[in-house]
Amino acid sequence: xxxxxxxxxxxxxxxxxxxxxxxxxxxxxxxxxxxxxxxxxxxxxxxxxxxxxxxxxxxxxxxxxxxxxxxxxxxxxxxxxxxxxxxxxxxxxxxxxxxxxxxxxxxxxxxxxxxxxxxxxxxxxxxxxxxxxxxxxxxxxxxxxxxxxxxxxxxxxxxxxxxxxxxxxxxxxxxxxxxxxxxxxxxxxxxxxxxxxxxxxxxxxxxxx
Amino acid sequence: xxxxxxxxxxxxxxxxxxxxxxxxxxxxxxxxxxxxxxxxxxxxxxxxxxxxxxxxxxxxxxxxxxxxxxxxxxxxxxxxxxxxxxxxxxxxxxxxxxxxxxxxxxxxxxxxxxxxxxxxxxxxxxxxxxxxxxxxxxxxxxxxxxxxxxxxxxxxxxxxxxxxxxxxxxxxxxxxxxxxxxxxxxxxxxxxxxxxxxxxxxxxxxxxxxxxxxxxxxxxxxxxxxxxxxxxxxxxxxxxxxxxxxxxxxxxxxxxxxxxxxxxxxxxxxxxxxxxxxxxxxxxxxxxxxxxxxxxxxxxxxxxxxxxxxxxxxxxxxxxxxxxxxxxxxxxxxxxxxxxxxxxxxxxxxxxxxxxxxxxxxxxxxxxxxxxxxxxxxxxxxxxxxxxxxxxxxxxxxxxxxxxxxxxxxxxxxxxxxxxxxxxxxxxxxxxxxxxxxxxxxxxxxxxxxxxxxxxxxxxxxxxxxxxxxxxxxxxxxxxxxxxxxxxxxxxxxxxxxxxxxxxxxxxxxxxxxxxxxxxxxxxxxxxxxxxxxxxxxxxxxxxxxxxxxxxxxxxxxxxxxxxxxxxxxxxxxxxxxxxxxxxxxxxxxxxxxxxxxxxxxxxxxxxxxxxxxxxxxxxxxxxxxxxxxxxxxxxxxxxxxxxxxxxxxxxxxxxxxxxxx
Numbered sequence: 029x030x031x032x033x034x035x036x037x038x039x040x041x042x043x044x045x046x047x048x049x050x051x052x053x054x055x056x057x058x059x060x061x062x063x064x065x066x067x068x069x070x071x072x073x074x075x076x077x078x079x080x081x082x083x084x085x086x087x088x089x090x091x092x093x094x095x096x097x098x099x100x101x102x103x104x105x106x107x108x109x110x111x112x113x114x115x116x117x118x119x120x121x122x123x124x125x126x127x128x129x130x131x132x133x134x135x136x137x138x139x140x141x142x143x144x145x146x147x148x149x150x151x152x153x154x155x156x157x158x159x160x161x162x163x164x165x166x167x168x169x170x171x172x173x174x175x176x177x178x179x180x181x182x183x184x185x186x187x188x189x190x191x192x193x194x195x196x197x198x199x200x201x202x203x204x205x206x207x208x209x210x211x212x213x214x215x216x217x218x219x220x221x222x223x224x225x226x227x228x229x230x231x232x233x234x235x236x237x
Numbered sequence: 238x239x240x241x242x243x244x245x246x247x248x249x250x251x252x253x254x255x256x257x258x259x260x261x262x263x264x265x266x267x268x269x270x271x272x273x274x275x276x277x278x279x280x281x282x283x284x285x286x287x288x289x290x291x292x293x294x295x296x297x298x299x300x301x302x303x304x305x306x307x308x309x310x311x312x313x314x315x316x317x318x319x320x321x322x323x324x325x326x327x328x329x330x331x332x333x334x335x336x337x338x339x340x341x342x343x344x345x346x347x348x349x350x351x352x353x354x355x356x357x358x359x360x361x362x363x364x365x366x367x368x369x370x371x372x373x374x375x376x377x378x379x380x381x382x383x384x385x386x387x388x389x390x391x392x393x394x395x396x397x398x399x400x401x402x403x404x405x406x407x408x409x410x411x412x413x414x415x416x417x418x419x420x421x422x423x424x425x426x427x428x429x430x431x432x433x434x435x436x437x438x439x440x441x442x443x444x445x446x447x448x449x450x451x452x453x454x455x456x457x458x459x460x461x462x463x464x465x466x467x468x469x470x471x472x473x474x475x476x477x478x479x480x481x482x483x484x485x486x487x488x489x490x491x492x493x494x495x496x497x498x499x500x501x502x503x504x505x506x507x508x509x510x511x512x513x514x515x516x517x518x519x520x521x522x523x524x525x526x527x528x529x530x531x532x533x534x535x536x537x538x539x540x541x542x543x544x545x546x547x548x549x550x551x552x553x554x555x556x557x558x559x560x561x562x563x564x565x566x567x568x569x570x571x572x573x574x575x576x577x578x579x580x581x582x583x584x585x586x587x588x589x590x591x592x593x594x595x596x597x598x599x600x601x602x603x604x605x606x607x608x609x610x611x612x613x614x615x616x617x618x619x620x621x622x623x624x625x626x627x628x629x630x631x632x633x634x635x636x637x638x639x640x641x642x643x644x645x646x647x648x649x650x651x652x653x654x655x656x657x658x659x660x661x662x663x664x665x666x667x668x669x670x671x672x673x674x675x676x677x678x679x680x681x682x683x684x685x686x687x688x689x690x691x692x693x694x695x696x697x698x699x700x701x702x703x704x705x706x707x708x709x710x711x712x713x714x715x716x717x718x719x720x721x722x723x724x725x726x727x728x729x730x731x732x733x734x735x736x737x738x739x740x741x742x743x744x745x746x747x748x749x750x751x752x753x754x755x756x757x758x759x760x761x762x763x764x765x766x767x768x769x770x771x772x773x774x775x776x777x778x779x780x781x782x783x784x785x786x787x788x789x790x791x792x793x794x795x796x797x798x799x800x801x802x803x804x805x806x807x808x809x810x811x812x813x814x815x816x817x818x819x820x821x822x823x824x825x826x827x828x829x830x831x832x833x834x835x836x837x838x839x840x841x842x843x844x845x846x847x848x849x850x851x852x853x854x855x856x857x858x859x860x861x862x863x864x865x866x867x868x869x870x871x872x873x874x875x876x877x878x879x880x881x882x883x884x885x886x887x888x889x890x891x892x893x894x895x896x897x898x899x
Binding site: 039040041042043044045047048051052054055056057058059064066072074084085113115116117223224225227 | 249250251252253254258259261262263264265266508510511512558559560561562563564594
């Protein structure tokens with residue numbers, strides 16, 4: 029059975045990277061006695077797919093993972109059962125069985141939405157100016173890990189808003205296709221905002237329908 | 238002092254600038270978070286190395302559980318930040334804090350350090366400094382936590398006597414409660430005069446009694462050594478004359494604590510959210526070792542052997558895997574093959590976890606083909622290699638160290654390991670054993686080449702061999718405490734020989750740097766005067782000495798020079814047979830006479846076999862005769878002697894009988 033789990037990743041778990049998250053799912057499944065399926069071969073690996081890597085330090089309320097299991101759990105009680113066996117910071121939003129032969133999860137992601145709370149930024153007017161300049165640019169050539177790329181086409185939408193307590197907030201919709209992923213920290217850098225002065229939360233992953 | 242909320246918000250600003258920020262945030266599965274205000278006594282447990290090393294430490298896990306099982310106390314954890322994080326914490330005024338609730342360490346009543354090895358000493362000083370607590374015990378007052386330390390290295394506590402208020406000698410499961418009870422009885426209570434003093438801008442008094450009185454009360458507890466109440470006198474040649482207790486009613490010597498029957502092992506291990514060293518769950522199957530290898534510190538100081546039952550171990554393993562979801566289980570002991578029911582145990586574990594994708598590790602196996610059967614029963618993946626520890630490669634050397642394994646056994650066992658599907662064999666040797674020559678080291682290389690040649694006959698060029706050749710450090714409280722350490726030149730010549738001889742793309746050779754060995758030796762064998770060297774070296778920037786690249790040899794040499802001490806005095810000097818050692822007011826209940834006799838036997842190349850069969854009267858039974866009487870039969874693996882409580886005279890004659898037996 030292939031389970032698609034939508035979950036949040038908050039608090040201390042923000043500082044757990046992509047590979048370690050894989051391990052967290054393996055252990056959570058073992059504690060929940062879900063009987064994970066393993067790959068064949070000399071080094072059997074648990075069959076777990078994560079939709080999209082979340083950069084270290086970002087929280088999320090919309091992560092998605094697929095787990096293959098060799099058991100038939102009660103789907104009614106399953107979300108609560110998994111959550112009870114997960115580390116704090118990981119909450120289950122939804123669990124649904126999916127077609128075993130459906131394409132790999134990470135190939136299906138198209139865009140990701142982020143909410144970025146700005147901790148130090150106060151000048152709304154200046155920020156609006158920088159935002160427009162960025163959105164009006166033809167291209168935003170940058171370098172990541174020694175490779176040059178254009179950030180501009182990866183930004184689908186970028187707006188300024190406010191959090192309930194009045195802090196400035198950026199809402200971003202960035203491309204998240206394989207090989208064409210926009211990172212919120214790169215957008216912030218382009219706006220001259222240091223990453224430690226922002227709290228980034230992923231709010232939605234959009235899949236090919 | 239910063240509140241947890243303030244610490245959290247400052248952390249938020251720096252965590253993305255450091256490597257592996259997951260080390261500094263806590264929030265792991267199976268931690269215990271108690272109500273801070275409602276819990277009377279607060280204990281911080283610290284492993285003085287980074288999170289990655291400390292979080293899996295079983296000793297601290299045991300204490301964490303012991304304290305948190307009490308309603309009137311809480312235990313939280315802290316580890317040492319890596320230098321990148323330390324710099325940012327200092328820059329941003331963040332004191333060292335506990336991972337569970339982010340309280341500054343200075344807010345706890347008691348800070349307990351586990352110090353298994355000596356190269357952590359400077360990190361203990363740095364931890365205190367990062368916590369804003371005076372590093373030297375004499376500079377602390379009633380507003381500061383009590384600093385205690387335990388672990389194997391404190392069998393010679395003197396190099397740390399200036400910094401630690403009280404040492405817990407021996408096993409911690411019981412003594413931690415005695416210590417907490419004393420602290421609790423003397424802690425200031427809410428609303429008392431002590432608290433109201435803080436309103437006047439004075440430092441808040443944590444304790445109602447003067448600090449000296451609290452430490453004096455701690456010094457009354459069996460197994461607790463409070464260095465300020467002892468004084469060491471020296472001879473003209475710089476060696477120790479004697480150590481004296483300065484007050485009435487405290488022990489001299491301080492005898493280690495020993496838990497007569499092992500309590501149930503911890504099972505709710507903390508599961509880290511990031512990758513760490515030893516990312517696994519462990520169950521201790523037995524404590525102590527009866528083999529009597531003369532170089533082995535653990536084997537001498539953890540006597541007697543106490544075993545857990547197969548049933549208890551299997552149940553604990555099952556619980557631990559269920560509670561953690563770990564993919565690896567380690568069955569811990571100093572010598573797995575010597576566990577009385579080892580076959581029954583691995584059969585039960587193998588069956589229980591079959592098909593559950595669990596790796597089971599079984600360290601310290603004897604060099605015999607039965608060990609391979611054991612590993613096969615655990616259905617181990619062959620990828621990790623098979624580890625054995627012959628320690629020496631000539632008959633002469635094996636007799637000296639009392640670990641006698643003939644070459645043929647090593648060849649036959651390793652050949653069989655290759656034949657049964659392992660492609661990598663790991664053999665651990667040591668260089669620098671007493672009276673070792675280059676011929677003895679050459680024999681290590683020759684044996685390694687033979688093992689690989691035999692492996693190639695079986696599986697061809699796939700056969701791989703790892704040779705570990707660390708340098709021996711003669712440890713306090715062992716039969717080799719009288720011997721000197723090899724000089725850097727000697728060590729380098731031996732390592733050079735091994736590197737030259739073992740040039741083969743299928744042999745991997747590892748060794749320890751000579752400077753690291755010397756540092757470990759100074760700190761292991763030091764007296765009270767070394768404490769100033771530790772302090773100065775730390776002030777000069779020494780920390781993370783266990784981490785090769787971080788170790789600063791020059792800082793240590795400068796510190797020795799500054800205090801007019803000669804490092805060679807501590808390491809390269811053959812000890813007089815009647816020399817008084819700096820650690821003689823601390824005892825693991827193994828008598829000095831016994832150690833000396835064993836040392837003399839080593840010079841004669843005489844072997845002492847397993848003391849499960851014959852008691853050699855090491856001193857454990859008379860010291861712990863009451864505990865033995867309360868736990869008769871199979872709880873301890875000591876053989877029955879006529880009367881465990883027999884006066885020393887009788888035991889001496891009995892020992893002679895054993896020695897004279899053909």
